[in-house]
Amino acid sequence: MSFITDWLEWLPELTPGIAISLKLTGLALLFGFPLGLLLSVTAESKFASLRWSSFFAVEIGRGLPALVLLYLLYFSLPDMGVILDSMTTAVIALSWNAGAYASEYFRAGLSAVPNGQKEAAKTSGFSTWDGFRLIILPQALRISTPPLASLAVLVFQGSALAFVIAVPEIMSRAYEISSMSFQYLSVFTLTAVVYGLITWAFLGLVKLLERRLNRHMV
Amino acid sequence: MFLDIFLTVSRGIALTLYVTLASLLIGGILGLLLAAGAQSRSRIIRAVVGSYINIVRVVPPITWLFLIYFGLPQFAFKLSTLEAAVVGFSVIASAFMAEIYRSGLLSIPVGQREAAWALGMNPMTTARWIITPQAFRVALPAIATYAIGLLKDSALASTIGVHEITYYAQQSAKQLHQGLISFAIAGVLYIAISLIIAVISRRTHLMLRKKIGVA
Numbered sequence: 001m002s003f004i005t006d007w008l009e010w011l012p013e014l015t016p017g018i019a020i021s022l023k024l025t026g027l028a029l030l031f032g033f034p035l036g037l038l039l040s041v042t043a044e045s046k047f048a049s050l051r052w053s054s055f056f057a058v059e060i061g062r063g064l065p066a067l068v069l070l071y072l073l074y075f076s077l078p079d080m081g082v083i084l085d086s087m088t089t090a091v092i093a094l095s096w097n098a099g100a101y102a103s104e105y106f107r108a109g110l111s112a113v114p115n116g117q118k119e120a121a122k123t124s125g126f127s128t129w130d131g132f133r134l135i136i137l138p139q140a141l142r143i144s145t146p147p148l149a150s151l152a153v154l155v156f157q158g159s160a161l162a163f164v165i166a167v168p169e170i171m172s173r174a175y176e177i178s179s180m181s182f183q184y185l186s187v188f189t190l191t192a193v194v195y196g197l198i199t200w201a202f203l204g205l206v207k208l209l210e211r212r213l214n215r216h217m218v
Numbered sequence: 219m220f221l222d223i224f225l226t227v228s229r230g231i232a233l234t235l236y237v238t239l240a241s242l243l244i245g246g247i248l249g250l251l252l253a254a255g256a257q258s259r260s261r262i263i264r265a266v267v268g269s270y271i272n273i274v275r276v277v278p279p280i281t282w283l284f285l286i287y288f289g290l291p292q293f294a295f296k297l298s299t300l301e302a303a304v305v306g307f308s309v310i311a312s313a314f315m316a317e318i319y320r321s322g323l324l325s326i327p328v329g330q331r332e333a334a335w336a337l338g339m340n341p342m343t344t345a346r347w348i349i350t351p352q353a354f355r356v357a358l359p360a361i362a363t364y365a366i367g368l369l370k371d372s373a374l375a376s377t378i379g380v381h382e383i384t385y386y387a388q389q390s391a392k393q394l395h396q397g398l399i400s401f402a403i404a405g406v407l408y409i410a411i412s413l414i415i416a417v418i419s420r421r422t423h424l425m426l427r428k429k430i431g432v433a
Contacts, residue, residue: 059409064370064409065370065371065372065373065384065408067384068373068384068404068405068408071384071388071391072402075398076398078397079396079397158278160278160280161280163280171281171284174284184288184292185293188281188284189289195277195278195281196277200276203276
């Protein structure tokens with residue numbers, strides 16, 4: 001069982017990468033979900049220009065492979081005079097990607113709320129903003145939450161892409177360790193186990209959340 | 219300039235399509251076996267299939283590619299970059315396709331199976347002529363969605379050096395310092411191929427519906 005001793009030796013080197021992967025995921029969700037909500041609202045806007053910009057932002061964010069989006073920002077922003085470190089670039093790319101997917105889930109949630117709710121809010125004297133915030137959004141969120149939680153798991157898996165622009169997350173660390181030890185199979189198996197365990201933990205949380213949201217449905 | 223970059227990047231279309239379609243085909247066939255295994259009467263086979271699908275899905279695709287491309291040669295298999303990419307994506311696709319088939323199978327009422335049994339069909343004939351055509355029709359949109367997902371995932375093959383769209387885009391971005399144009403072209407190509415897949419699947423879906431005679 002020599003691989004166990006190897007793994008125990010490599011784990012401390014991999015751990016800082018786990019923290020960075022989780023941080024990247026957290027930031028991408030922190031910016032991506034509000035962006036998604038914004039995009040889903042502007043998609044229904046009265047102004048054509050807002051609708052179109054939302055359409056393009058969503059289609060680029062969803063239509064491009066996340067890797068291409070990442071490279072696009074990484075290689076083109078410096079040409080435009082915007083110099084960002086690779087972590088920031090990765091956060092922007094992953095937030096955009098997550099936001100584009102999230103906007104579809106928000107939109108599905110929002111359109112599932114009956115129109116009568118909006119009218120009722122209006123006749124009860126709510127302003128458009130208060131009606132949206134207090135009446136529509138809470139009902140929509142209940143519907144959007146399960147797919148958004150699954151999206152969060154995918155965003156975590158997507159964070160592995162940041163490896164290509166040298167963000168020192170799990171994959172980068174694993175690649176470094178493997179190119180020093182030449183134990184590629186063993187190192188990447190360990191990496192797969194780490195990703196697998198974290199994803200399983202996430203999926204367990206998603207299940208709990210779904211059960212909690214469906215409490216009233218039994 | 220624009221045309222030069224376009225010609226360079228579009229040289230990758232062939233391998234992007236090759237990786238996507240080959241993995242979809244191999245993964246589709248493996249997925250069929252897995253879906254059959256998931257229906258098995260033996261609890262051991264069901265458990266093995268279930269854990270295979272779970273394990274494949276919780277590990278990010280890029281980790282699979284690295285494991286296969288860098289890890290396997292340590293054992294015995296020396297795979298070329300292209301072979302490694304096809305093997306990796308086939309493994310990933312097999313798990314997702316198995317899930318898609320499963321939901322397709324679930325949508326077929328038990329009555330269909332019972333009716334075939336009552337008519338004296340054996341299980342193979344039932345599977346071939348009664349269940350599969352109906353399940354396929356249900357699963358087709360999901361398969362097309364997955365195919366588009368796989369197309370986008372195939373961009374990852376560039377990280378192990380397969381000469382596909384993203385690889386060439388990266389080359390021209392580095393050589394010509396035209397990152398924006400190179401990757402914008404790559405993005406447009408991916409979206410164009412996605413649209414083509416979507417249109418083909420829609421057409422096929424409509425055709426199948428007409429053939430069966432339901433609106």
